[in-house]
Amino acid sequence: MSAPPPGPPYDQSQYQYPPANQYGEQSQYGQQPVGYGQPPNPASPPPSQAPPAHGGPPSHQGPRGKRQYAEQAYDFAAGANAGVAATGGYPAAGGPAGYMPDTAGVNAIYGQQPQQLPGQPQAVGGYQAPQASYDPNQLAGQFGQMGLGGGAPAPVGKTVLNPLVPVDLMHNPFNPASIDLPPPPIILPPNTSVTPSPHANCPPSYMRSTLNVVPTTHNLLKKSKLPFALVVQPYNSLHDSEAPVPLxxxxxxxxxxxxxSYINPYVSFLDHGHRWRCNMCGLTNDVPQAFDWNPATQETSDRWQRPELNHAVVEFIAPQEYMVRPPQPLVYLFLLDVSYAAVTSGLLATAARTILESLDRIPNADKRTRLGFIAVDSALHYFSIPRDSTEPSMLVVSDLDEPFLPIPGDLLVPLEERREGIESLLSKLQEMFQDTQNAGSCMGSALQSAHKLISAVGGKVVVLTASLPNLGAGKLEMREDKKLLGTNKENGLLQTGNSFYKSFAVECSKNQVSVDMFLFSSGYQDVASLANLPRYTGGQTYFYPGWSAARSEDAYKFAKEFSDHLSSEIALEAVMRVRATTGLRMSTFYGNFFNRSSDLCAFPAFPRDQGYVVEVAIDEAIARPVVYMQTAVLHTTCNGERRIRVMTMALPTTQNLADVYASADQVAITTYFSHKAVEKALSSGLEAARDSLHSKIVELLVTYKKELTASHVGAATPLQFPANLHGLVVLFLGLMKHIGLRKSVQIPSDLRSAALALLSTLPAQMLMQYIHPKFYSLHDMDDACGLPHPETGEIVMPPPLPLSSEYIQPHGLYLIDDSQTQFIYVGGHAVPQLIEDVFGLPGVEHLKVGKGSLPILENDFNTRVRAVVDKSKDMQSKGVGSIIVPNLYIVRSDGEPSLRLWAHTMLVEDKADQGVSLQQFLGALREKVNNS
Ligand SMILES: [Zn+2]
Incomplete structure (x- = not known):
């Protein structure tokens, strides 16, 4: 049986996610939500929705198409982008809820541009140490000192830290654009770094702290109730060329x-530049002669040019002593499901073809990369790819009790030398198994054999399976019962069903074997158990529910993601350690790795698309104005070079609680609590995880009120919080309503488990979008949107809207994007011209809903809409390496209810499923805070 032919992309019957019927349910999101905000009456928009006072109605300046969509249906100014049309800038007052940008205060202080659209690159200054921390007069002096070989830093004066700017959460709606703003600036005393480099402090894309001002004592930290943790993302891209780091x-x-600690921009030189003082522990060390003399060229060299004194993020090529053995080659061992389910869904054919077409993309600069293949059903099928022939042979082992390895020499072969044989095998695989009726899967036993095969070298085991392992080692049961969903017993389904997966994962980690899971089952697959393998070995779980190669979007998504995955320049045999100023201690680590000792995280393979969280304890009072933290990742590149990536961060300290709050980073804090919530969900259950998030946000608001605001009495008491933490309430609400954590009787546990895996691995920028999706109004976007910015060349995006259905007009067109899924949401009253321009169809009634794509049409508006949709999923431009190609669904407000309700669950400010609206949440918080 061969893979079914690709079907029509817009077939309504084919959309599968949410797997409405997959688990025998009528509708996953069958519950009717109540309380969606009423859209404003389009016939008489309230005065607050009037276009900006200057220059007349912007619709008259709009392009032909836009004017038509607007005027045929409703007054243009009623759209969600109404307030921004004329200026092309920021949403001014005018949304249905009297929506006001809240960042004005923050920006006035930090000097950031509130008008910055997400499509424009961040101003460089946003990610650097603020210039203000360098006194220009002292700078000149410092240059002079350096000419003399460096001297004592200039005397340190009183540094003015970020001021505390309170906002009233009840009356200042949160502006979602502020999530993308850089964190509160790190303000260091003048001349803290030994060079005046603008790159001396770590950019937040590599490492960011929950607190950009650090309390000097444990007691002050405890009093703040805020976490002190680092969010670490050592790589910003899948390939070095996309985010180069000084080498x-x-x-x-x-x-x-x-x-x-590694020498870094914050050491100081003494003794005529012959010694350097460690900024972490204070010890003085000898400066290597090579800092001033290049033995290769026999010339003096300028130490002030050395990257490690100018850049917070650098990479060293490591000499022999950093190796326990010669650098290992890159190894990919593929475990391919060849059961009936995998063959008929088209998984085997698509996987084999993608590997075949990606052979040139797999890193192999040193020509040592080795590949191997094991096909898995109720037996193990090994493939020998011999040197002297291009015809591979298959060896079947059915005894799962003692699976032996036949002819080890030819099972794992060099890609360069055996290319022909590998190509021959991959092009025949589908044919070999096309008539199978085998429904067995001994994937656990296959994993054991794979481990045996590569444990001497280490490497990646890539599992592609559409089955629940039901035979041999690590056998799993069909344990999901939908009656358990939403009850306390659901928690058990999120935990491992067979201890094999944890103990085997630890074994893999010891032998430098990392496991990636690509899961495709059309039924229950026990993602909770299988996800343990990536969790402890530095791998990742990729979940494709209801996937079928017959749907071209599914085939494209998987092939593109898998090919990018194989091309990614992963690191091997890696360990990560974080060092810090004496008195600070790394206490807890979160992410996919194995904690080998108290402070050492081990990664058999280090991925480029994940983030980590490290909690910091303050063990001793800190007497210094600045503390330092340094993350080092010792690794072997996929080209066989031993290297160390070092990231150094400097943060000012304070004895003042207001300073701590004023410089707290809401993105880093949310990332920390996302990891904590996943840990809590797995250990104590979903309700406990939601409760702890709820208690924490109450505790923070109470602490802020009691410690940092003047007392208010009466019903009009505002709910105050610092402007830099304005988003925290919405982000916590988004987390509590996330598919991984929210209260619901309808979310299959596999979807939960896959979501929990993402919540605890995504890099911070991507994680924020996963928790708080991006929501854009397209039908009324400004003329500049969807086109390259004249100066930067970046596609200009419309401003993101608050996640409330109040912004959805019956005639509108919207994009909702949580980084894993995109919804094109079409109002049931969209005018024919809009549907014609975007979809090439005569009217909204012809539009088919479900998984699909946007057609490429010869008109401006179609081009601009596609540009916005593409830009929205372009993670690289946001400084994140990611293989994810989001699924795209076309949703009609009058279409298929389960799909529409699913899209609405992304609008976290609404009341839906069993969650409260943002207004209800804020009201309840205010009551709790005022009664505490
Ligand atoms: Zn030291």
Missing amino acids: ISDFVISRCRRCR
Whole structure:
């Protein structure tokens, strides 16, 4: 049986996600939501929706198409983008809820541009140490000092930290654009770094702290109720060329003899520049001679040009002593499901073809990359790819009790040398198994064999399966019962069903074997158990519910993601350690790795698309104005080079609680609590996870009120919080309503488990969008949107809207995007011209809902809409390496109810499913805070 032919992309009957019927349910989101905000009466928009006072109605300046969509249906100014049309800037007052940008205060202080559209690159200054921290007069002096070989830093004066700017959460709606703003600036005393480089402090895309001002004592931290943690993302891209980091290749690595920190921009030089003082522990160390003399060219060199004194993020090429064995080659061992389910869904054919077409993309610069293949059903099928022939042979092992390895030499072969044989095998795989009726899967036993095959070398085991492992080692049961969903017993389904998956994962980690899971089952697959393998081995779980190669969007999504995954320049045999100023201690680590010792995280393979969280404890009172933290990732590149990536961050300290709050980073804090919530969900259950989030936000609001605001009495008491934490309430609400955590009787546990895996691995920027999706109004977007910015060339995006259905007009067109799924939401009253321009169809009634794509049409508006949709999923432009190609669904407000309700669950400010609206949430919080 061969893979079914690709079907029509717009077939309504084919959309599968949410798997409405897959688990025998009528509708996953069958409950009718209540309380969606009433859209304003389009015939008489309230005065607050009037276009900006200057220059007349913007619709008259709009392009032909836009004017038509607007005028044929409703007054243009009623659209969600109404307030921004004329200026092309920021949403001014005018949304249905009297929506006001809240960042004005923050921006006035931090000097950031509130008008910055997400499509424009961040101003460089936003990610750097603010210029203000360098006194220009002192700068000149410092240059002079450096000419003399460096001297003591200039005397440190009183540094003015970020001021506390309170906002009233009840009366200042949160502006979602502020999530993308850089965190509160890190303001260091003048001349804290030894060079005046603007790159001396770590950009938040690599490492950001929940607190950009650090309390000097444990007691002050405890009093703040805020977490102190680092969000670490050592790689910003899948490939080095997309986010280059300065490389130090002369093998000169100067480290502190005592604390083993790497030399960095915050050390100080003394003794005529012959010694350097460690900024972590204070010990003085010798400066390597090579800092001033290049033995290769026999010339003096300028130490002030060295990258490690100018850049917070650098990479060293490591000499011999950083290796326990010669750098291992890159190894990919593929475990391919060849059961009936995998063959008939088209998984085997698509996977084999994608590997075949990606052979040139798999990193192999050193020509040592090795590949191997094991086909899995109720037996293990090994493939020997011999040197002297291009015809591979298959060896079947059905005894799962003692699975042996036949002819080890030819099962794992060099890609360069055996290319022909590999190509021959991949092009025949589908044919070999096309008539199978085998419904068995001994994937656990296959994993054991794979481990045996590569444990001497280490490497990646890539599992592609559409089955629940039902035979041999690690056998799993069909344990999901939909009656359990939404009850306390649901928690058990999120935990591992067979201890094999944890113990085997630890075994893999010891032998430098990392496992990635690509899961495709059309029924229950026990993602909760299978996800343990990636969790402890530095891998990832990718879940494709209801996937079928017959749907071209599904085939494209998987093939593109899998190919990008294979091309990714992963690191091997990696360990990560975080060092800090004496008195600070790394206490807890979150993410996909194995904690080998108290402070060492081990990664058999280090992925480029994940983030980590490290909690910091303050063990001793800190007497210094600045503390430092340094993350080092020792690894082997996929081209066989041993390297160390080092990231150094400097943060000012304070004894003042207001300073701590004023510089707290809502994105980093939410990332930390996302990891904590996943941990809590797995250990104590979903309700406990939601409750702890709820208690925490109450505790923070109470602390802020009691410690940092003047007392108010009476019903008009505002609910105050610092402007820089304005988004925290909405982000916490988004987290509590997330598919991974929300209260519901209808979410299959596999979807939950896959979501929990993402909540605990996504890099912060992507995680925020996963928790708080982007929502854009397209039908009335400004003329500049969807086109390249004249200066930057970046596609200009419309401003993101608050996640409330109040912004949805019956004639509108919207994009909702949570980074994994995109919805094109079409109002049932959309005018024919809009549907014609965007979809090439005569009217909204012809539009088929479900998984689909946007057609490419020869008109401006179609081009601009596609540009916005593409830009929205372009993670690289946001400084995140990701393979994810979001599924795109066409949704009609009058169409298929389960799909529409699913799209509405992304609008976290609404009341829906069993969750409260933002207004209800805020009201309840205010009551709790005022009664505490
Ligand atoms: Zn030291």
